[in-house]
Amino acid sequence: MKSIFVGNRLRSAKMGLAALLLVTWLPACGTSGKETPQAAPTVSPSAAATAAVSAQPSPAAPATVTFTDSAGRKVELPSSIERIAPSGQLAQMVLFALAPDKLVGLSNKWNGDAGAFMDDKYLKLPVFGQFYGSANLNKEALAAAKPQVIIDIGEKKSSIVEDMDGVQKQLGIPTIFVEATLSTMSTAYDTLGKILGMPQEAKTLSDYTKEIYTTTTDTMKKIGDKKVKVLYSLGDTGTNVIAKGSFHSEVLDLMADNAAVVDNPSGKGTGNEVSLEQIVQWKPDVILFAPNSMYGKASSDPTWKTMKAISGGKFYEVPANPFNWLGSPPSINRYMGMVWLSELLYPDAFSYDMKKEVSRFYTLFYHSKPLTDEQYTSLTGRAIRK
Structure with missing residues (x-):
């Protein structure tokens, strides 16, 4: 808007x-x-x-x-x-x-x-x-x-x-x-x-x-057509996805090759429900899990751990305090999401100092004091490269 x-x-x-x-x-x-x-x-x-x-x-x-x-x-x-x-x-x-x-x-x-x-x-x-x-x-x-x-x-x-x-x-x-x-x-x-x-x-x-x-x-x-293939997974089973071309996929579509291609992308923040078999077939290079999704269970799940993104440790949880960096709602929080994905997916192409940028954003948009080391770790502990 x-x-x-x-x-x-x-x-x-x-x-x-x-x-x-x-x-x-x-x-x-x-x-x-x-x-x-x-x-x-x-x-x-x-x-x-x-x-x-x-x-x-x-x-x-x-x-x-x-x-x-x-x-x-x-x-x-x-x-x-x-x-x-x-x-x-x-x-x-x-x-x-x-x-x-x-x-x-x-x-x-x-x-x-x-x-x-x-x-x-x-x-x-x-x-x-x-x-x-x-x-x-x-x-x-x-x-x-x-x-x-x-x-x-x-x-x-x-x-x-x-x-x-x-x-x-x-x-x-x-x-x-x-x-x-x-x-x-x-x-x-x-x-x-x-x-x-x-x-x-x-x-x-x-x-x-x-x-x-x-x-x-x-x-x-x-970067052009060399975008990383990424899946954004939601829900307690991880089988809801933010599909390519949806209102909520704007940042993901800009910065990645969105693996979730469906016939009718949902305009809701809950995304489209798909089968686990479909997710396996999409073969994402990186998987982003929404908060309260499959992040903590994916590496031990018989099916999820067969995917190269999981077995290779290229799966992350989207920071969400106080708001999800990729949306929910799709407001100013998404600018922090762009900085995060830049550093996560293309570290050689961008030159952000993540801690500095997170503190800068939170000060500007949430009127926070400069972030402490503890706050920064709490926000990004599951969101940065392992």
Whole structure:
């Protein structure tokens, strides 16, 4: 899901009839209920036909501004936003990294071990539920927390306009959608930083996601068709797989030859269920086990241990504290997954210092203190080359 802004056509004597697609912030009614005409600030269009909104309102700025979200909806937002609510866990993680102290609550409780990295005050935020997935949103509790805006971030669903309009109408709270994918999270952070009046903080996160994604894609282009054949196995029997071409396989497909090729890749985080015989036939060079899967039993299982990935010790467990590095949910945690797979699969092509990179990521996105040796070992003990 990535941020897409639809702008206004600007005209001037110098530009003739040329039309530029820009994000706009339009003066709206002030607190007095009377409209105060103001000149709308403008910025240059980006290469992706998007533009950034004004970073911070001037002293004479209006009380509200008009924002066009990634679904093409025009929504009136306060010009100064201090209280926000996420629509789901993916949005929660993206927003927490940027503006943890502006969150009035959570869509989901943090994972059980999150306290090892996050300040306790964030663990105690009220939980409102989410729009999608379990669809357990407590609208009354959310409204009582009085967020100034509800923000949905992620994949653009076919029902997105109806969904956002429905919540906004029921709650009377501005509700916007910011699209963000693995390749465009940088743009999403730039956008969010300007909406929330935090452009510098957002730039740090934007630069990081752009750096990791660009380094990964550029290096994988050089590797070309010499990708390592990898299987990502889930479940207590290990027979659920994240299939090639699925929404949850984005990082794996980018960085490896995904061994799991099925007719109908599942869009769910639980993946596709297949037979153990099928896994044997795929002959993966490396097997990644999800947490609470077959990792601890694979080397002693009669069938699993016949596979060269198991007998050769090339099987690993995906780190998952506080979130799985390859997804679940498919949010900012996947950038740490890209760094991990770079070092795990192609150590000669990348030059990461893993401990330094893990600590860097956790500091930026989870607001953790620099990791201790014990924390790093706990995270990566089953995830690095034996």
